[in-house]
Amino acid sequence: MTRAVRTATTLVVDIHSHFLPRSWPDLAARFGTPDWPWMRHLGPGKAMLMVGAQEFRPVTAACWDAAVRLEAMDRDGVDVQVLSATPLLFGYERPAAQALECARIFNDAALEVCAAAPRRLKSLCQVPLQDPELACGELSRAIDDGHVGVQIGNHVGPRDLNDEGIVTFLEHCATEGAAVFVHPWDMMASERMPRYMLPWLVAMPAETQLSILWLILSGAFERLPRSLKLCFAHGGGSFPYLIGRVDNAWRNRDIVREDCPRLPSSYIERFSVDAAVFSADALALLVKTMGEERVMLGSDYPFPLGEQQVGSLIRSHPTLPPATRAKLLGGNAARFFGLDPEPLASEGSRAASLSA
Amino acid sequence: MTRAVRTATTLVVDIHSHFLPRSWPDLAARFGTPDWPWMRHLGPGKAMLMVGAQEFRPVTAACWDAAVRLEAMDRDGVDVQVLSATPLLFGYERPAAQALECARIFNDAALEVCAAAPRRLKSLCQVPLQDPELACGELSRAIDDGHVGVQIGNHVGPRDLNDEGIVTFLEHCATEGAAVFVHPWDMMASERMPRYMLPWLVAMPAETQLSILWLILSGAFERLPRSLKLCFAHGGGSFPYLIGRVDNAWRNRDIVREDCPRLPSSYIERFSVDAAVFSADALALLVKTMGEERVMLGSDYPFPLGEQQVGSLIRSHPTLPPATRAKLLGGNAARFFGLDPEPLASEGSRAASLSA
Numbered sequence: 001m002t003r004a005v006r007t008a009t010t011l012v013v014d015i016h017s018h019f020l021p022r023s024w025p026d027l028a029a030r031f032g033t034p035d036w037p038w039m040r041h042l043g044p045g046k047a048m049l050m051v052g053a054q055e056f057r058p059v060t061a062a063c064w065d066a067a068v069r070l071e072a073m074d075r076d077g078v079d080v081q082v083l084s085a086t087p088l089l090f091g092y093e094r095p096a097a098q099a100l101e102c103a104r105i106f107n108d109a110a111l112e113v114c115a116a117a118p119r120r121l122k123s124l125c126q127v128p129l130q131d132p133e134l135a136c137g138e139l140s141r142a143i144d145d146g147h148v149g150v151q152i153g154n155h156v157g158p159r160d161l162n163d164e165g166i167v168t169f170l171e172h173c174a175t176e177g178a179a180v181f182v183h184p185w186d187m188m189a190s191e192r193m194p195r196y197m198l199p200w201l202v203a204m205p206a207e208t209q210l211s212i213l214w215l216i217l218s219g220a221f222e223r224l225p226r227s228l229k230l231c232f233a234h235g236g237g238s239f240p241y242l243i244g245r246v247d248n249a250w251r252n253r254d255i256v257r258e259d260c261p262r263l264p265s266s267y268i269e270r271f272s273v274d275a276a277v278f279s280a281d282a283l284a285l286l287v288k289t290m291g292e293e294r295v296m297l298g299s300d301y302p303f304p305l306g307e308q309q310v311g312s313l314i315r316s317h318p319t320l321p322p323a324t325r326a327k328l329l330g331g332n333a334a335r336f337f338g339l340d341p342e343p344l345a346s347e348g349s350r351a352a353s354l355s356a
Numbered sequence: 357m358t359r360a361v362r363t364a365t366t367l368v369v370d371i372h373s374h375f376l377p378r379s380w381p382d383l384a385a386r387f388g389t390p391d392w393p394w395m396r397h398l399g400p401g402k403a404m405l406m407v408g409a410q411e412f413r414p415v416t417a418a419c420w421d422a423a424v425r426l427e428a429m430d431r432d433g434v435d436v437q438v439l440s441a442t443p444l445l446f447g448y449e450r451p452a453a454q455a456l457e458c459a460r461i462f463n464d465a466a467l468e469v470c471a472a473a474p475r476r477l478k479s480l481c482q483v484p485l486q487d488p489e490l491a492c493g494e495l496s497r498a499i500d501d502g503h504v505g506v507q508i509g510n511h512v513g514p515r516d517l518n519d520e521g522i523v524t525f526l527e528h529c530a531t532e533g534a535a536v537f538v539h540p541w542d543m544m545a546s547e548r549m550p551r552y553m554l555p556w557l558v559a560m561p562a563e564t565q566l567s568i569l570w571l572i573l574s575g576a577f578e579r580l581p582r583s584l585k586l587c588f589a590h591g592g593g594s595f596p597y598l599i600g601r602v603d604n605a606w607r608n609r610d611i612v613r614e615d616c617p618r619l620p621s622s623y624i625e626r627f628s629v630d631a632a633v634f635s636a637d638a639l640a641l642l643v644k645t646m647g648e649e650r651v652m653l654g655s656d657y658p659f660p661l662g663e664q665q666v667g668s669l670i671r672s673h674p675t676l677p678p679a680t681r682a683k684l685l686g687g688n689a690a691r692f693f694g695l696d697p698e699p700l701a702s703e704g705s706r707a708a709s710l711s712a
Contacts (some may be wrong), residue, residue: 217554
C-alpha cells in the first residue's frame, strides 16, 4: 500500500468508521443478564470481541488506540475520521434503562478516544432508541459533550424508521442539529444465511433499502423536517440500484402509493449515503442516482469488510471529475457535520494536530 | 402508448412473462387440503387470483388469452414471448406427488396457450423441485412436449440453489439442454414488510442475490457443468450493484472464501439475467457488470410491476450502442433458448404467424 497522493486543498473526511473501547465494565455482572459484549484481549493490540461465551469478531488496537488510527489516516491521506460504536453495542433489545447506561459508557469512551486529536477525530453517539424519551435525552447530553451526531440502527425489532417514536427522535435530532447516521443491524432472515458472512453481504443492504423505503412509502418524509441531516451506510444498501423498480411499482399499483404522494425517487434529496460500495461502476451509479452533493467517503474502518486503503475508490475513479471527487472525499461531509472546511494540512502537519 | 418503432433485422424476445390458465381443476378438492390457488372470474377478461379465501392479485385476460398477448406483442414490437407460470403455483411446500400433479396441469396448460402461435409463444415448465427425482422426470417430459426450459423458485424452504438435490436437478437440465430461469419467491422477512408491496421491492431482489451468492460462495459453480444455461430474474436482484462488496469481503475474510476458490465476480460468466430494472442507469450498470452477452429483455408482463411498454427501456437507452441493444432485445435470448435468430417479421407479418 502506498501513501495516498493528495492536493493541499482537498479536505478528506471518513464518515463511517467504528471504534471499540479497549475494555468496559462487566455489563453481564452489572445487569445480571447474560450475553453482553465484552473484549477478550489476546496479546498486544489483538483481541476478540465476545458476546457472552461466543466469539463475534477478531479486532485490533485500531479499534481503541487513537495513535494507530491517526497513523492509518496519515497513510491514507484522511484529515478527519468520524467514529461510531458498532451496532452490537446498541442494546435496543434490552430494558431501556440498561441501554441508556450502555450508551453513556460508550459515548463517554468515544470522546476519550477523540480527545487524543479533537480536530481529526469526531464521534457519533448512540442512544437507547427503544425509548424515544430516553433517546432524546441522551442525544442532547452527547451533543453538549461534543459528539457531532448519532449513529442509530435501522430498526428496533419490528419497528422501522417510520415508527412514531423513532420519528419523534429524528425530529429531536433535527432540532438539535445532530447528524443521524443509519447503520443496518439485526439482519433479517439470518436463518437463511448461516455461512460466508451472507448477512453482511445480502441482509445488510436489504435492511438499509427497507428502512429508506419505509421512510418514503409510509409518508414519513412528508412529516419530517427538511432540516434533518440523515445519512445511510454502505451506499444506501440496495436502494440506488432498485429505485427504478420502486418508481415503476408506485406508478402501477395503488397499494404502493397509498401513503406516498410523490414519486419515490423524488425523496432522494432528503438524505445522503456513504460511498462504501467497493466498485467503480457502483460508485458511478450511486453518484448519478443520489447526486454529487449526497455521497460521502465512508470506509467501515478498521473492519475487514471495509475499504482497506481509505479513499482509494474515490481518488482512483476513472470517470468522476475532480470537483465531484473533492465533494465526495470531504466537501459534502464538512457541510453535513458542520466541520471546518479547510484541510488540516493547510494549517500544519497531521502529526502536529495530534496534540491540537 | 405508441407502437414501437423497430428495424426489420432486430429479433425481439421477451424472456420473462407470466401466464395463468383461465381455470384449472379444484386442487383443494382434489388433494383435500386448503389454500390452493384458484381463479375467481369477475366478468369478461377480469379475474381475481385467489389463495383459498384470500385475494392474491387482480388479473386480466392477458394471463390466459393468447390473442390478447399477441396483440400486446404487436403493439410493443415483440416477436417472441417466453411464458412461465407464477411462483404461486409451484407447490414446493406441498407433498411432492401433489406438486408433480400440479406441475403437469400447468405445464400442459402452458402448451395450450402457446399452441395459438407456436413460433411466437414459447413456454417454461415448472417442476416439483422439493423432490429432485420427480423434478428431473417432469423436466424431461416437458422438454419432450415442447417446453424450451424450466422456471424454478430460488429456494425450497431452507434449501437454496447449492442444495445437493437441486444441484442434481440443475445438472439434469444441463444434460437435457433445458434453459433454467430462476424466479424469486417465498420472500424472506415478510413480517418486516407488511405493506406497500415491500416483499416485491426489497425481499425479491435480496432473494435473487442470495441464491446467486449461494451458488458462488458454496463452490457449487465449480461442480456444475459450464453448459448449464441459467438466468436470474429482475436484473439479478441486488447482485450487480453489490458484487464489489462481495469481492471485497472475499479478499479480506477467510470465512467468506473458504469454499470459493475464485474471486466471486469471476463467476458472472456462468449465468445471465433479464433486463427488468426499470431505470436507464441501472441497466447501464447491469450491462457493464454482466457483459452485453448476458442480459436479455424480460418484462414481467402482464403484471403491474412489469414494464408497461415492453422493450422501451432498452430501445430508448441513451448510451447503449445499437449492437448492444440488439443483443439485449433478442440476440442473446435466441442463443440462450435455441430460437430461430431471424426476426419473424422478415418471414411475414406478425398477424400471419398467429396461425403458423
